[in-house]
Every structure is written in structure tokens, then in C-alpha cells.
Amino acid sequence: MKNPIRIVTTAVQKYADTPGGLLPLLHEIQAILGRIPKDQVPLVATGMGLSRAEVHGVISFYHDFHCDQRGQSTVQVCRAEACQAMGSRQLEEHIKERLGIDYGGTTADGRFSLEPVYCLGNCACSPSIRIGDDIHARVDAQRFDKLLDEA
Ligand code: FES
Numbered sequence: 001m002k003n004p005i006r007i008v009t010t011a012v013q014k015y016a017d018t019p020g021g022l023l024p025l026l027h028e029i030q031a032i033l034g035r036i037p038k039d040q041v042p043l044v045a046t047g048m049g050l051s052r053a054e055v056h057g058v059i060s061f062y063h064d065f066h067c068d069q070r071g072q073s074t075v076q077v078c079r080a081e082a083c084q085a086m087g088s089r090q091l092e093e094h095i096k097e098r099l100g101i102d103y104g105g106t107t108a109d110g111r112f113s114l115e116p117v118y119c120l121g122n123c124a125c126s127p128s129i130r131i132g133d134d135i136h137a138r139v140d141a142q143r144f145d146k147l148l149d150e151a
Contacts, residue, residue: 007032008040012047022048022058026065038067063115071106071113073151075099076130079116082123087140091127092116094141098148112151 011028015021025044029036036044036059045052059065077092099107099114106113122128125137129144131151139147 002033004033004037004040005043008037008043009047012044016047016049022050022055023062026059030065035069036065036067069106069110072111073132074113074115074130076115076117076120078118078120078122078126078128080119080123082119083127086126086138088127091129091139091141091144095129095144098145112148 008029011025011032014028015025018024022044025048026036029040029044041052041055041059044050045055048055059067075095077095078088079092095114096102099105099112101107101112101114103114103116117130120128120130120135122135122137127139129136129139131147136143136147
């Protein structure tokens with residue numbers, strides 16, 4: 001079992017003297033623990049010579065950082081203009097219903113988390129979603145169900 005205090009302490013020691021070290025520090029903690037535990041923020045703040053509010057501010061500013069435990073894979077649905085014009089709103093309703101969660105949620109079995117995203121750089125093939133590291137184009141409800149079954 002991973003010991004969050006030991007992991008955070010080691011990461012803080014590694015980056016404490018690095019200018020701009022907070023971001024790589026947070027990335028490292030999240031890569032190891034799968035999240036940035038809220039109760040470890042004071043340790044990060046003290047070690048980096050920052051206030052807790054400053055550390056919380058950075059975590060909440062960057063969408064990639066999260067304090068809660070996420071699913072094994074993250075499903076991102078593009079909500080930007082091109083995808084909306086091609087039906088992403090209807091698709092997102094289907095995805096929410098199929099997974100049984102809203103944005104920011106994680107399925108009960110811990111397999112999937114759901115997040116909105118604002119452009120995946122795949123606008124010509126809208127609507128687009130990402131499951132894990134893979135971007136999928138021209139997704140409709142039936143295609144999403146198939147992708148989910150295969151995931
Ligand atoms: S608008 Fe959806 S991928 Fe760009």
C-alpha cells in the first residue's frame with residue numbers, strides 16, 4: 001500500500017529548491033497516487049514555502065489535477081462549438097445516462113470518470129470524445145456504447 005505522507009515528503013524534498021517546482025511536484029504526486037490528497041496540501045505548502053491557498057489555487061486552476069480518486073479511465077466529452085454543432089449535447093446526455101454519473105463523477109465500479117473538455121483538436125471529425133488516451137471521432141450513442149463495451 002502506498003504511503004501518501006512518504007510519497008509527498010519525498011516529492012517535496014525533490015522539488016523544494018527548484019524554481020517553479022510546484023507543478024512538477026503536483027504532477028509527480030498525482031502520477032504515483034492517482035490524485036492529490038487534500039490532507040497532503042499543507043505538507044506541500046509548507047515544503048514549498050507557499051500558503052495552502054496558493055497550492056489549492058494551482059490545483060483548482062489546472063483541470064488535470066484532482067483531489068478525489070478517479071476511475072481507471074477518464075471519458076472526456078468535447079463541449080466546444082464544432083462538436084456542439086454536430087450533436088455533442090445529445091451525446092453527453094446519453095453518456096451520462098449510460099455511465100450513471102454526471103461530470104466530475106466516477107462510476108460505482110471505479111472504471112470510468114466523466115469530464116467535459118473544450119476541444120480535443122479534432123473538430124473536423126466532430127463530435128469527439130476521449131476515453132483514456134484515445135480520441136474517438138464522429139461518435140454517436142451507438143458508437144459510444146460499442147467503445148464502452150470494448151474498453
Ligand atoms: S470542438 Fe470538439 S474537438 Fe474541437
